[in-house]
Amino acid sequence: ATIIADVKASQVLFDEVTRLGGTPLMWKTGHSLIKAKMAETGAPLAGEMSGHIFFADRYFGYDDGLYAAVRMLGVIAEEGQSLATLRASLPERVNTPELRFFCDDARKFDAIEEVRQRLTASDANVNAIDGVRVSTADGWWLLRASNTQPVLVARCEAKDEAGLAHLKKALVAQLSESGIEPPDF
Numbered sequence: 001a002t003i004i005a006d007v008k009a010s011q012v013l014f015d016e017v018t019r020l021g022g023t024p025l026m027w028k029t030g031h032s033l034i035k036a037k038m039a040e041t042g043a044p045l046a047g048e049m050s051g052h053i054f055f056a057d058r059y060f061g062y063d064d065g066l067y068a069a070v071r072m073l074g075v076i077a078e079e080g081q082s083l084a085t086l087r088a089s090l091p092e093r094v095n096t097p098e099l100r101f102f103c104d105d106a107r108k109f110d111a112i113e114e115v116r117q118r119l120t121a122s123d124a125n126v127n128a129i130d131g132v133r134v135s136t137a138d139g140w141w142l143l144r145a146s147n148t149q150p151v152l153v154a155r156c157e158a159k160d161e162a163g164l165a166h167l168k169k170a171l172v173a174q175l176s177e178s179g180i181e182p183p184d185f
Helices: 011-019 031-041 065-079 083-088 105-121 161-177
Strands: 002-006 023-027 045-047 053-055 099-102 125-127 132-136 139-145 151-158
Touching: 002 011, 002 031, 011 023, 023 031, 031 045, 031 053, 053 065, 065 083, 105 125, 105 132, 105 139, 105 151, 105 161, 132 161, 139 161, 151 161
Parallel strands: 002 023, 002 045
Antiparallel strands: 045 053, 099 151, 125 132, 132 139, 139 151
């Protein structure tokens, strides 16, 4: 099945969906955007890093925290292992939290486009579905404009602390090149 997650989601999620035989689909952040893509693709499950988890499998196709908890309890019961054991089986990653920092509404989309153009010209591995998500050997970093506030949103995820430092440095360099004050990591 196609499983949808937003651009801020961990690469572990996309890799696990693939490993288990599913088709991961990275999509734009936003409750209504995820729901629309879910309806368009017929995906039985979708989610956002914000905690919105949408079920269309044995449910109505909208997000419900209590239902997500019940479904998780069902997985744990079926697998016969604890939640801690299930969590411990996933690859370890280090990441930043979601970083939100001011950027005027009149500037934020132009800044993202400048970064996208520079990265594309440099042959970087860029997913531009919602901002720029840049994959490297160290992991990935994301820069996107908020849909609702005058802010840019950034996030980085790596396999280790050294990789995370490289990703943050690359993100800061791109922001600086566009004249944007980088967030305080």
